[in-house]
Amino acid sequence: MNQFESSLSRRHFFKQSTVAAAAATLPGWFLQDSRSYAAAAPPRSANDKPGIALVGCGGQGRGDTNWAKNYGNVVAVCDIDENQMEQAAKQFTADGKAPVKLKDFRRVLERDDVHVVINGTPDHWHTLVNLAAVRAGKDIYSEKPLTLTIDEGKRLVGEVKKWGTIFQTGSQQRSDPRFRLACELVRNGRIGKLQYMWVGLPTGPREGPFSPQPVPAGMDYDFYLGQAPKVPYNGHNAHWNFRWWYAFSGGQMTDWGAHHNDIAQWGNGTERTGPVYIDGRQLKTMIPGGYDAASDYMVYFKYANGVQMIATNQAPNGVRFEGTDGWVFVDRGQLTASKKELLEEPLPANAERLYKSDNHMGNFFECIRTRKPPICEAEIGHRSISVAHLGVISVRLGRPLQWNPDKEQFVGDREANKWVSREMRKPYDYSFIA
Ligand SMILES: NC(=O)c1ccc[n+]([C@@H]2O[C@H](COP(=O)([O-])OP(=O)(O)OC[C@H]3O[C@@H](n4cnc5c(N)ncnc54)[C@H](O)[C@@H]3O)[C@@H](O)[C@H]2O)c1
Incomplete structure (x- = not known):
């Protein structure tokens, strides 16, 4: 046997x-x-919250962003499907202010008001969005499964180290x-x-x-x-x-x-x-x-x-x-x-x-402040x-x-x-x- x-x-x-x-x-x-370990980041003052962009507005991305908005302001939503993007824009409109809607994540990453990216795209898009966000100097909460291939992961790990990105994988267990x-x-x-x-x-x-x-x-x-x-x-x-x-x-x-x-x-x-x-x-x-x-x-x-x-x-x-x-x-x-x-x-x-x-x-947000690994x-x-x-x-x-x-x-x-x-x-x- x-x-x-x-x-x-x-x-x-x-x-x-x-x-x-x-x-x-x-x-x-x-x-x-x-x-003694219940150490979630306390809310910051109203004008000192990072700007959050959601890329991939499906159920999980919206759920993550709903959680993240306790720690920052949702300033942009991005999806290649207008219906999904519209739903997210509605959900994250706060005090009458709607997040900007963009189809192409590369345009999201050009924005100075975006500090944090929540990556809720399907698995085959995770790495390109993550790598581009790393290079644009954003911190990232990316859904699991982190990659589509082992090679993608090797590249990502190298660039995250090189750029000092705060990167949390969405393996919440x-x-x-x-x-x-x-x-x-x-x-x-x-x-x-x-x-x-x-x-x-x-x-x-x-x-x-x-x-x-x-x-x-x-x-x-x-x-x-x-x-x-x-x-x-x-x-x-x-x-x-x-x-x-x-x-x-x-x-x-x-x-x-x-x-x-x-x-x-x-x-x-x-x-x-x-x-x-x-x-x-x-x-x-x-x-x-x-x-x-x-x-x-x-x-x-x-x-x-x-x-x-x-x-x-x-x-x-x-x-x-x-x-x-x-x-x-x-x-x-x-x-x-x-x-x-x-x-x-x-x-x-x-x-x-x-x-x-x-x-x-x-x-994740606590580590954005302390710059320690999540x-x-x-x-x-x-x-x-x-x-x-x-x-x-x-x-x-x-x-x-x-x-x-x-x-x-x-x-x-x-x-x-x-x-x-x-x-x-x-x-x-x-x-x-x-
Ligand atoms: N951590 C968890 O427990 C958990 C639970 C569910 C899903 N997930 C993960 O979250 C990710 C999303 O899952 P889901 O169930 O929300 O899927 P979904 O298909 O409902 O949502 C994905 C969204 O991404 C959009 N999208 C696709 N390509 C895009 C691109 N290039 N740019 C912008 N948007 C793009 C799609 O149009 C869709 O709206 C998956 O990787 C999944 O494994 C994690």
């Missing part, structure tokens, strides 16, 4: 042992401990104390030596085939497609559903993978590196002419420290850390463990404690999504891969190395923001 097959069989063990879990809310000692506690317990040996991590992700949709449809009025579809190949609009490949196509995203492997891989990397202490071995499989065939990102999948990873990880839609949503002395499971609603004492006993005074933030947006800075966002990209590449190639996380290259594998970047459709390649 190879490692991939043995992962499939362990899945049953995982399901059974979860039944024996000792459920718990956040323990009192941790809450007590956390009280990092600012949820439940996830932080789980990672602190694991990193301090509470479950013994960490051996296995289960990253449970949702199942993606298996739908289609879809037929071409007229492009909705007010939408610049070519601009929407951007670097992605020119494909006809079909009513299921723009706005929210872009996630289920490899042209724009990676399906649930990157959509939720961005969140839970980030936590697994944090707990494993590998947030600035990555796995060394990846073996992924698609478990169901997709419908021809329909969504093409794998709906059902299982990816086995191995890290240089010996820790093994499975990311799959076959396990319950969340992250389960298994060690030699027990396990901890965490998701957005619960933190459970193999025994209650594991959670209830306070960590010793000399324990390794992790970056504390209980407010992801507040942490909790999910570009390098961490890049490394977390690289794990997901590696899984997608292995699934799409249908074979195991060896990865060198220092060089960020596959080992002796010319074919796989081609997948580290992608051909970008002109004019939406890097010259678009030169």
Whole structure:
């Protein structure tokens, strides 16, 4: 039995042992401990608030901006779809003053009244918007999955460092104390030596085939497609559903993978590196002419420290850390463990404690003031999504891969190395923001 097959069989063990879990809310000692960290940026005086621009006015971008407006003034909204932009302009009109509306994000970045960019575009647009904003001297809150390719992330990390940008990746689970506690317990040996991590992700949709449809009025579809190949609009490949196509995203492997891989990397202490071995499989065939990102999948990873990880839609949503002395499971609603004492006993005074933030947006604006790195800075966002990209590449190639996380290259594998970047459709390649 190879490692991939043995992962499939362990899945049953995982399901059974979860039944024996000792459920718990956040323990009192941790809450007590956390009280002193509630350090979201206090509101600034009315005339001393940064100007915020929202680029990509969908549900998430508007949600982020609604949060951000506690710390600044929304001065511009930008979208290639007039309807989306109009909705955002209405939502962020304050005291009778509407934000300026611009279709082209490059025009937004020319404005001196814009200090902060909220990037709520689809995944395939994140990097060009982020790189251009970095070069324009803006600070950035960018949605996850941070990139479409590993190469995009390498470029972004380099430029963020060079320009001293304050950059927060929108992986907000990092600012949820439940996830932080789980990672602190694991990193301090509470479950013994960490051996296995289960990253449970949702199942993606298996739908289609879809037929071409007229492009909705007010939408610049070519601009929407951007670097992605020119494909006809079909009513299921723009706005929210872009996630289920490899042209724009990676399906649930990157959509939720961005969140839970980030936590697994944090707990494993590998947030600035990555796995060394990846073996992924698609478990169901997709419908021809329909969504093409794998709906059902299982990816086995191995890290240089010996820790093994499975990311799959076959396990319950969340992250389960298994060690030699027990396990901890965490998701957005619960933190459970193999025994209650594991959670209830306070960590010793000399324990390794992790970056504390209980407010992801507040942490970003606080860092804009202090110029210190936010909790999910570009390098961490890049490394977390690289794990997901590696899984997608292995699934799409249908074979195991060896990865060198220092060089960020596959080992002796010319074919796989081609997948580290992608051909970008002109004019939406890097010259678009030169
Ligand atoms: N952090 C989270 O929990 C979370 C939750 C949901 C979505 N997201 C992420 O947020 C991003 C947006 O997701 P969504 O669900 O809001 O998608 P959406 O499709 O509803 O919104 C994206 C918007 O960007 C616009 N757009 C596309 N290209 C553009 C460009 N070049 N310039 C300006 N605007 C452009 C689209 O017209 C659309 O209005 C995705 O990357 C998604 O993964 C994160």
